[in-house]
Amino acid sequence: MNVSKFEGREPVSMIIDADTGIDDALAILYAVKSPAIRLEAVCTVFGNIDVDQATDNTLRLIQLAGARDRVQVVKGASKPLEREFQGSTSHVHGENGIGGAVLPPSDQLPLGEAAADYLVRIANERPGEVTLVLMGRMTNLALALRRDPSIASKFRSVVVMGGNVLVPGNVTPVAEANFWGDPESAAVLMEAGLPLTVIGLDVTLQTLLTRDALDELGKTCLPENAPLVDFLKDSFAIYFDFYQQVNKLDNACPLHDPLAVIAAVFPEMVTCTTLHASIACGDRLTDGMVVTDRRVFPSVGNPVSFALEVDADTALEELYSVFK
Numbered sequence: 001m002n003v004s005k006f007e008g009r010e011p012v013s014m015i016i017d018a019d020t021g022i023d024d025a026l027a028i029l030y031a032v033k034s035p036a037i038r039l040e041a042v043c044t045v046f047g048n049i050d051v052d053q054a055t056d057n058t059l060r061l062i063q064l065a066g067a068r069d070r071v072q073v074v075k076g077a078s079k080p081l082e083r084e085f086q087g088s089t090s091h092v093h094g095e096n097g098i099g100g101a102v103l104p105p106s107d108q109l110p111l112g113e114a115a116a117d118y119l120v121r122i123a124n125e126r127p128g129e130v131t132l133v134l135m136g137r138m139t140n141l142a143l144a145l146r147r148d149p150s151i152a153s154k155f156r157s158v159v160v161m162g163g164n165v166l167v168p169g170n171v172t173p174v175a176e177a178n179f180w181g182d183p184e185s186a187a188v189l190m191e192a193g194l195p196l197t198v199i200g201l202d203v204t205l206q207t208l209l210t211r212d213a214l215d216e217l218g219k220t221c222l223p224e225n226a227p228l229v230d231f232l233k234d235s236f237a238i239y240f241d242f243y244q245q246v247n248k249l250d251n252a253c254p255l256h257d258p259l260a261v262i263a264a265v266f267p268e269m270v271t272c273t274t275l276h277a278s279i280a281c282g283d284r285l286t287d288g289m290v291v292t293d294r295r296v297f298p299s300v301g302n303p304v305s306f307a308l309e310v311d312a313d314t315a316l317e318e319l320y321s322v323f324k
């Protein structure tokens with residue numbers, strides 16, 4: 001039985017923007033299965049892999065989740081706003097971005113509209129209705145904001161997985177992958193006046209999926225969800241290995257993107273602090289760094305809400321619940 005903490009709330013209309021890698025895939029499956037979410041579309045972007053692979057992975061995942069009739073896939077940017085794409089992170093997410101797991105091809109076609117145009121259109125057609133969760137480079141929304149700055153106030157909320165405030169980075173000593181991969185776009189978001197919440201490494205590194213928990217989920221999930229959990233077990237194998245080597249985690253990995261989706265629906269699971277923030281752009285050492293002004297009288301940057309604490313156990317329980 002599904003024991004999600006939904007408890008009769010109106011489902012949140014959601015668009016996800018993803019560079020569909022391993023943790024993005026879990027976040028998308030969670031969003032499809034959650035009764036608290038009406039997932040309308042997944043926009044794709046370069047990042048963990050190139051945008052064509054991200055789009056193909058997304059189409060296959062949506063089919064796996066049985067959601068082809070209700071979730072559109074919208075192809076987005078192939079490179080950062082002002083830079084070149086630095087290339088895939090196959091050492092983290094595998095050659096195909098989903099840990100080498102093989103999913104059947106889908107004959108669903110991406111929408112015939114670029115992701116940035118789609119975001120502009122939806123925000124204008126339904127102001128205040130849609131929650132947007134960004135889980136890769138923020139290029140699609142940055143392009144959309146450049147095209148029509150008025151959309152900044154037209155999303156119900158915008159939740160971003162990216163950045164780090166009080167903990168080290170994961171690509172450089174000071175920067176997290178999604179901000180580092182397109183710092184100019186992250187900077188556009190910080191300055192746009194969006195209803196923005198940033199879910200960064202401060203909280204995602206505390207929200208750990210263990211190999212044992214995933215195995216256990218395979219035993220306790222509903223039969224109809226067994227193919228999804230089998231896929232996750234295949235896909236996450238190299239992710240656990242990566243985090244063992246790089247973060248010395250013991251058969252566990254952080255849930256970066258899934259936590260962003262969960263926090264978009266259950267904001268009470270994170271504790272946020274508003275800080276003046278800017279994104280460093282234009283210096284190899286600090287590119288993508290979140291510079292927060294934590295002085296008594298902050299004056300540099302714009303006020304942004306950063307999640308700095310998380311109720312990780314409750315978030316994990318919520319994540320598992322949608323498969324049971």
Ligand code: BDR
Pocket residue numbers: 021022023024048092135136161170176177178256257
């Ligand atoms: C972020 O970078 C990507 O590798 C993950 O999918 C996540 O969005 C974590 O830094």
Ligand code: CA
Pocket residue numbers: 018019020021023024048135136257
């Ligand atoms: Ca991602």
